[in-house]
Amino acid sequence: MGLFGAIASVASEFRIFPSGPTSVPDASSAPALPSIATTDTSSPTTPAPPPSTPAPASILRPLTGALGAQVGDITARQSAAEVRDGALQDIGTLFGSKAGAAGLGGRFDAFAQAWQHLATTPSDSTGQQQVVDQGVTLAATVRDVSQGVEDLAGTLNDAVSSGLSDLNQTLNDIHHANGTIASQVALNRPTADTEAQRDQLVAKVVDLTGANVFPRESKTIALFAPNGQALLDQRPVQFTRATTSTNSSSTSSNTSSTKTGNTDGTAIPADGKIECGRLGALLRLTADGSRQTPPQRVNPDPGCEVIRKLRSQLDAVANTMLGRSRLNQSTSFADAYDSAPASDNSQLAHGFFVGNNRLTLDVNPSLTAGDATLKTDAAPAVAASLTANRRQILADGLPAPATSYGGLVATVNNTWSKVSGNAARDAKVADAASTLMTSQAQGSNSIDLQTEMTKLQTLQTALGSTNQVGHSLAAFMVALGQLST
Secondary structure, eight states: OOHHHHHHHHHHTTTOOOSSOOSOOOTTTOOOOTTTBOOOOSSOOOOOOOTTSOOOOOOOOOBOHHHHHHHHHHHHHHHHHHHHHHHHHHHHHHHTTTTOTTHHHHHHHHHHHHHHHHHHOTTOHHHHHHHHHHHHHHHHHHHHHHHHHHHHHHHHHHHHHHHHHHHHHHHHHHHHHHHHHHHHHHTTOOOHHHHHHHHHHHHHHHHHHOOEEEEOGGGOEEEEOTTSOEEEESEEOOEEBSOOOOOSSOOOOBOOSOOOSSTTSOOEEOTTTOOSHHHHHHHHHHOOGGGSSSOOOOOOOTTSSHHHHHHHHHHHHHHHHHOOOOTTSOOOHHHHHHHSOOSSTTBOOSOSEEOSSTTTOEEOHHHHTTSSBOOGGGHHHHHHHHHOOOOOBOOTTOSSOBSSHHHHHHHHHHHHHHHHHHHHHHHHHHHHHHHHHHHHHHOTTSOOHHHHHHHHHHHHHHHHHHHHHHHHHHHHHHHHHHHHO
16 A cells, blocks of 8 residues: 555544545546646546456556656656765775775875884884885875776766756657647647657656656646756757866866757756756766856765865875975975985985876885985984874865874775765665655556545545535534524
8 A cells, every 4th residue: 555545544544535435446446637647638538348358557647746746856866866876986996995905094094104113213224115115005096096086077077968968859859749749639639659758758857857747738748957947848958068077187168069949049057957866966976166267165065076075185185295384384294304304315305205286196216216215314204294283284075174194184085985885875765765656656566656646635525525514513503502592
């Protein structure tokens, strides 16, 4: 029994019955509700087949109104959760298995501990090599994770482009189907087949955008996003991206080749207009408010501006090794190493790490090739800089400013591991809701939603009848009171 059937059963315990037949109609006799589903009422009702002939399966039309919005919302949430889960699981892998068993935070801790050991035993040649080896591992981990983010950004942007193209084409197809249906209605011809084809197209748009369906005259429909953005009303809107690339070095504009959907003949940016469904999730993941004019503050939602946050945070991690000291803050790693005196010309005077950013960070080739040795006199200052707390390190999407290098790296690593786990749980919940809705609407052993709404209408009628009886009894009691005086 479904939700609405359960409501009707509970109500029947109060002996509330509508006028007319006292039994609630079953699924085989319940009439379709034009106000709930876009059904074809122009053709006469087909007589029920004899018991020996199996009844043909009924075709469920897309639900409209409040219930349709709820069903569409469940579908869109499931699609969006699936997209977010896939992307964030990939990010969790970058900070987990791809970064090694200890993760990025563990790599940094091992590097800091190697310097601390060298500070206590500067003449230990094994300790010196350990510092270099741990530095190489840390730099390689930062580069690998950063490149993985760029690869993910490319994959997500390709998916956005494909999704926008699919949405634009589907809206055009629905628009043409609307025109065909309107013509068939005008000619008093059956529309069921065309409506069924349109229903499949509408389901795709709901999956992409969470669209709500609104019936219009002559059995046509209009589509609007949950935030009120028109998708198709008279004419289909065509969407593009203001910035289709979130490449770290450049952005580009891409206008849809189809420009006939908007009333002014141009495409409009999808960013901020489509927020739900599969496409909405992709747009939110790849959004980057820092590239707008003026730049926008980062969105705190874990499923928004993910690539922007990752790039900013990984640049902050790289800067812990490449950056210079800041006013009123502890000495940076680079300055701690460079400022120490060299005991002889064989020691590397400056630049333990080289590179410009997260993608090029590396240990100085002179150390890895054996052309130079470490400045062992720098070990105490470097070890102190790696554990110093008097810092204020900011990056997009960090829960709070970091106060140490190790705190920053650990926060970045733990944040994305946690976000990845939460996305997996959200996806399971959304999938369960979608499965429940689908089984309720289409399951062979349950009552479909249209029948449930028929029962709810019966309950509404019953409540209305009871209310009328109550008013009548009240008037009757008033009349009796007047007669007794």
